[in-house]
Amino acid sequence: MSEFEIIFQVLINGILFGTMYGIAAIGLSLIFGTMRIIFFAQGAIIIFFAYICYWLFTLLGIDPYLSLILVIPAALLLGAGFYYGLFKEAAALEQKEVSLLIAIGLLWLMENAMMVAWTPNPRTIVTAYTSWVLRPGGLVIPFTRLMALLIALLSAVGVFVFLKRTRIGTAVRAASEDMESTTLMGINPNWVNAVAFALGIGLAGTAGVAFATVYSFDPMYGFTFVIMSVIALAFGGFGNVFGALLGGIILGVLQSGASFFVSAGWADAICFGTFLLVLMFRPQGLFGKKV
Amino acid sequence: MANQLLEVKGIDVFYGDGQALWDVSITVEEGAIVALVGANGAGKTTLLKTISGLIHARKGEILLSGKSLSNLKPQEIVDRGIIHVPEGRRLFSNLTVLENLKLGAYVPRARPFFAESLERVFSLFPALKTRKDQKAGSLSGGEQQMLAIARGIMAQPKLLMLDEPSLGLSPILVKTIFELISALNEQKATILLVEQNITQALKIAHRAYVLKTGEIVMSGRGDELLANEEIRKAYIGERVSKR
Amino acid sequence: MKEERLAKYPFNLLKSLIPTKITRNLIYIIIVVLIIVAFATVPFFIDVDTSYFAYYLFLCFLYIVIAQGWNVVAGYAGQISLCQNTFFGLGAYTTGLIWLHDITKTGYYFDPVVMVLSGLVPVILAIIIGIPLLSRLRGDYFAIGTLGVQFTITVLFLRGGAFTRGADGLHLPSVVFESMTPYYWTGLLLALFAVAVVYFLTRSRIGLALRAIREDETASASRGVHVLKYKVFAFAVGAFLAGIAGSLFAYYLFHINPDSVMNLNWLFFPILMCVLGGNGTIIGPIIGAFFLAALSSFGSVYFPQTHPIFSGLLVILVMRFMPTGIIGLKDRILSRR
Numbered sequence: 001m002s003e004f005e006i007i008f009q010v011l012i013n014g015i016l017f018g019t020m021y022g023i024a025a026i027g028l029s030l031i032f033g034t035m036r037i038i039f040f041a042q043g044a045i046i047i048f049f050a051y052i053c054y055w056l057f058t059l060l061g062i063d064p065y066l067s068l069i070l071v072i073p074a075a076l077l078l079g080a081g082f083y084y085g086l087f088k089e090a091a092a093l094e095q096k097e098v099s100l101l102i103a104i105g106l107l108w109l110m111e112n113a114m115m116v117a118w119t120p121n122p123r124t125i126v127t128a129y130t131s132w133v134l135r136p137g138g139l140v141i142p143f144t145r146l147m148a149l150l151i152a153l154l155s156a157v158g159v160f161v162f163l164k165r166t167r168i169g170t171a172v173r174a175a176s177e178d179m180e181s182t183t184l185m186g187i188n189p190n191w192v193n194a195v196a197f198a199l200g201i202g203l204a205g206t207a208g209v210a211f212a213t214v215y216s217f218d219p220m221y222g223f224t225f226v227i228m229s230v231i232a233l234a235f236g237g238f239g240n241v242f243g244a245l246l247g248g249i250i251l252g253v254l255q256s257g258a259s260f261f262v263s264a265g266w267a268d269a270i271c272f273g274t275f276l277l278v279l280m281f282r283p284q285g286l287f288g289k290k291v
Numbered sequence: 292m293a294n295q296l297l298e299v300k301g302i303d304v305f306y307g308d309g310q311a312l313w314d315v316s317i318t319v320e321e322g323a324i325v326a327l328v329g330a331n332g333a334g335k336t337t338l339l340k341t342i343s344g345l346i347h348a349r350k351g352e353i354l355l356s357g358k359s360l361s362n363l364k365p366q367e368i369v370d371r372g373i374i375h376v377p378e379g380r381r382l383f384s385n386l387t388v389l390e391n392l393k394l395g396a397y398v399p400r401a402r403p404f405f406a407e408s409l410e411r412v413f414s415l416f417p418a419l420k421t422r423k424d425q426k427a428g429s430l431s432g433g434e435q436q437m438l439a440i441a442r443g444i445m446a447q448p449k450l451l452m453l454d455e456p457s458l459g460l461s462p463i464l465v466k467t468i469f470e471l472i473s474a475l476n477e478q479k480a481t482i483l484l485v486e487q488n489i490t491q492a493l494k495i496a497h498r499a500y501v502l503k504t505g506e507i508v509m510s511g512r513g514d515e516l517l518a519n520e521e522i523r524k525a526y527i528g529e530r531v532s533k534r
Numbered sequence: 535m536k537e538e539r540l541a542k543y544p545f546n547l548l549k550s551l552i553p554t555k556i557t558r559n560l561i562y563i564i565i566v567v568l569i570i571v572a573f574a575t576v577p578f579f580i581d582v583d584t585s586y587f588a589y590y591l592f593l594c595f596l597y598i599v600i601a602q603g604w605n606v607v608a609g610y611a612g613q614i615s616l617c618q619n620t621f622f623g624l625g626a627y628t629t630g631l632i633w634l635h636d637i638t639k640t641g642y643y644f645d646p647v648v649m650v651l652s653g654l655v656p657v658i659l660a661i662i663i664g665i666p667l668l669s670r671l672r673g674d675y676f677a678i679g680t681l682g683v684q685f686t687i688t689v690l691f692l693r694g695g696a697f698t699r700g701a702d703g704l705h706l707p708s709v710v711f712e713s714m715t716p717y718y719w720t721g722l723l724l725a726l727f728a729v730a731v732v733y734f735l736t737r738s739r740i741g742l743a744l745r746a747i748r749e750d751e752t753a754s755a756s757r758g759v760h761v762l763k764y765k766v767f768a769f770a771v772g773a774f775l776a777g778i779a780g781s782l783f784a785y786y787l788f789h790i791n792p793d794s795v796m797n798l799n800w801l802f803f804p805i806l807m808c809v810l811g812g813n814g815t816i817i818g819p820i821i822g823a824f825f826l827a828a829l830s831s832f833g834s835v836y837f838p839q840t841h842p843i844f845s846g847l848l849v850i851l852v853m854r855f856m857p858t859g860i861i862g863l864k865d866r867i868l869s870r871r
Contacts, residue, residue, distance in 0.1 A: 032674070036674045037674075038677070038678065038681070086850065086854055089854070089857060090853060090854070090857055093857055095608075095809070095813055096614060096674070097608065097614065097805050097808070097809050097813070098809055098853050098857040100614070100805070101802070101805060101806060101809060101849055101853045102849070102850055102853045102854065104802055104849065105845075105846045105847070105848075105849030105850035105853065106846065106850060107846070108843070108845060108846030108849070109843060109846030109847050109850060110846075111846075112843040112846060113843055116843065167393070167397070170386065170390050170393065170394060171394065171397065173383070173385065173386060174383045174386060174390075174394055177383050177384065177385055177386075178381055178383060180345065180377075180381070181377065181381040181382075181383065182383075182394070183345070183365045183366055183369075184343060184345075184365065184369060184374075184375050184377060184381075185369065185394045185395060185397050185398070185442075185446070186366045186369030186370050186397055186398030186399075186400075186401075186446065187366060187394070187397055188364070188366045189366075227685065230678065230681065231682075234678060234682070238675075239385065265693060266693065268685075268689050269686070269689040269690060269693055272682060272685040272686040272689055273686050275682045275685070275686070276663075276679070276682040276683060276686050279667070279671065279675075279678065279679040279682050280663075280666045280667060280670065280679070281666075283670050283671050283675055283679070306749070
């Protein structure tokens with residue numbers, strides 16, 4: 001491959017991987033907007049759904065893309081369940097530490113439960129189309145990664161339309177800005193939180209399936225993933241669905257580029273350092289709303 | 292006597308361990324404008340927040356048309372018709388004017404009347420109609436205040452509570468706002484008005500209460516209090532103003 | 535009215551036995567002094583080197599310091615700082631590096647100069663990042679900012695090359711370890727110091743300012759309170775406490791690497807302790823520390839394999855059903871009567 005093609009390939013890889021971060025970031029943004037905590041368990045939940053997808057495929061032969069039909073509603077329900085079961089009381093407290101700790105406790109619990117139940121060995125899904133590859137002009141684009149990108153875009157559009165066009169979605173947007181005012185409109189804050197949470201977990205489910213079709217995964221990867229998603233969110237900006245997605249893509253490109261041009265070891269440092277700089281000098285992210 | 296729409300009876304309110312309101316009692320008759328005046332930090336906003344359910348009183352009770360509001364969540368109180376337009380407007384600046392108004396009518400009680408409420412609001416505030424698709428944050432201060440009040444009206448209020456509607460507005464706009472409040476009252480709105488601008492508030496109020504460091508120190512008819520020497524000295528300034 | 539008075543009767547009775555406020559305060563002071571003396575004389579009654587109880591107490595003291603660190607930043611100043619473990623690690627590394635390179639040339643062991651320096655290095659970081667972060671980022675976003683700091687610094691230490699020796703870290707000569715006793719006393723001293731810091735902070739003008747800021751930042755600012763200065767100060771104090779705790783830990787562990795001194799437990803434990811014991815109180819973190827240290831030590835003894843799952847489950851259950859912590863339990867029980 002020519003130099004130009006190599007660079008382009010690195011770019012494409014980054015974009016494709018970055019959309020994973022992006023979907024997770026949208027979910028984080030929704031939960032942060034309403035509950036004001038970083039939902040650290042997001043990554044573990046993504047991996048959890050990756051496993052679900054894996055088991056649906058391995059044990060029942062359900063194609064990963066088809067499994068979305070099952071996974072998305074299940075994830076939405078799980079999200080609502082998580083909220084009402086775990087976070088409802090804590091969300092009302094002024095001190096956010098309690099919600100934060102519940103999220104972290106959930107992360108620990110899920111990670112370790114998955115480790116015990118499903119062993120720490122990495123899993124991969126291999127379907128008929130896993131090895132399909134598109135080769136536009138010398139570049140290599142795996143079919144599954146493209147599909148993952150498509151899923152990410154569709155999810156983003158779906159969430160966007162929901163937020164902008166439905167009454168409930170508008171309530172969620174309002175609550176992300178000012179929860180107290182929203183309550184004064186007669187809107188039940190728990191209910192708004194639950195919707196945002198359900199959406200967040202729904203997105204995690206989608207990301208999990210998309211991830212499972214492309215990459216191999218193990219129970220402990222969830223934490224790394226959520227950290228990168230937080231960074232993606234900071235890049236993209238809070239309160240903006242497509243911004244979060246773009247933030248993920250930018251991060252993906254940054255990570256891919258740094259990995260390739262500097263070294264895999266320093267890629268992390270570069271990503272974190274950029275994260276810090278963005279927070280210090282442009283806290284609202286590149287596309288976000290006021291902070 | 293007109294019906295007592297709102298009765299606040301002897302409430303004590305605490306912020307953590309610090310007491311903010313001591314044995315506060317007020318009543319608001321249906322169809323009246325009742326003003327709550329006092330200096331900064333006297334507890335006016337605290338009282339409104341207690342009525343709207345954002346804060347819980349440790350003692351005492353609050354009745355709407357004779358029914359107790361204690362143990363109700365804020366959103367339920369809104370559904371009963373008590374609408375609190377908070378201090379500093381607290382609009383959803385990233386949402387459009389229309390979206391703000393839509394949210395105003397979110398409550399089940401108000402939702403069926405959305406279309407007519409919207410029409411009414413647009414006729415009261417033509418500027419909002421022209422700007423209906425603009426982001427609320429891009430409106431001027433005066434327009435934002437109008438939107439805040441309009442949003443409150445969308446909820447079909449039985450009792451409209453306005454917290455410092457004239458704050459930060461130019462004198463002309465202040466006059467407009469108070470004319471608006473009077474107009475609303477003429478259209479049968481019951482209004483509880485919290486204000487630092489005592490002169491204007493007392494001019495349009497039927498009755499008023501003076502709140503000082505968490506206690507009601509004086510109450511009476513609006514015009515009486517306006518003429519009252521103590522009040523003039525303490526809050527309006529000693530010089531006789533010929534406004 | 536009457537029922538209220540009857541319920542308060544025992545307390546009133548007690549109050550009447552202690553005539554004046556001065557006498558009451560005196561009794562509190564005496565109790566505190568007795569407790570301190572009790573702890574201080576433990577090594578004379580128990581063989582500190584072999585006793586598990588002594589180890590437990592040492593852990594308690596260490597935990598008290600980091601818990602109070604979080605207490606200052608979150609409980610009193612109301613900021614969520616997600617880089618406390620970074621400050622802890624920095625303190626540990628400072629101690630390790632000074633020792634290894636024999637910078638202060640005062641010989642080994644528990645050099646107070648080294649400890650103070652280990653506390654100050656995190657303070658410098660706290661000020662450098664605190665000023666831009668606290669001035670630009672509102673509460674919740676500030677937390678994310680500190681998270682960024684945490685990741686960045688952890689990775690930097692991992693890649694620190696020859697200076698920080700990467701993932702393997704610094705190995706201190708453990709031959710100098712003779713007895714647990716100096717650890718115990720230093721730990722006790724640091725714990726007392728941490729509690730004293732919080733005590734005096736709350737009663738000082740700074741404490742009042744912090745409380746005002748936490749309650750209503752815009753109102754305080756409009757009244758001329760220099761919000762940024764106080765926030766950074768609280769942040770720095772939290773950093774200092776974490777740093778000296780890290781220093782003590784370095785002396786104990788002898789092996790300093792990112793995994794042992796910067797791992798996220800050092801971030802979450804203080805939060806957990808303060809929530810358990812009660813945020814924004816002086817005694818809360820102490821209670822939380824004793825509780826968590828007990829769980830830590832028993833956990834590793836009795837449940838070494840399944841430890842992580844249960845800690846996750848435990849945290850969820852406790853936070854879900856006891857969000858106001860142990861101190862909150864008292865209020866909840868009382869309100870049920």
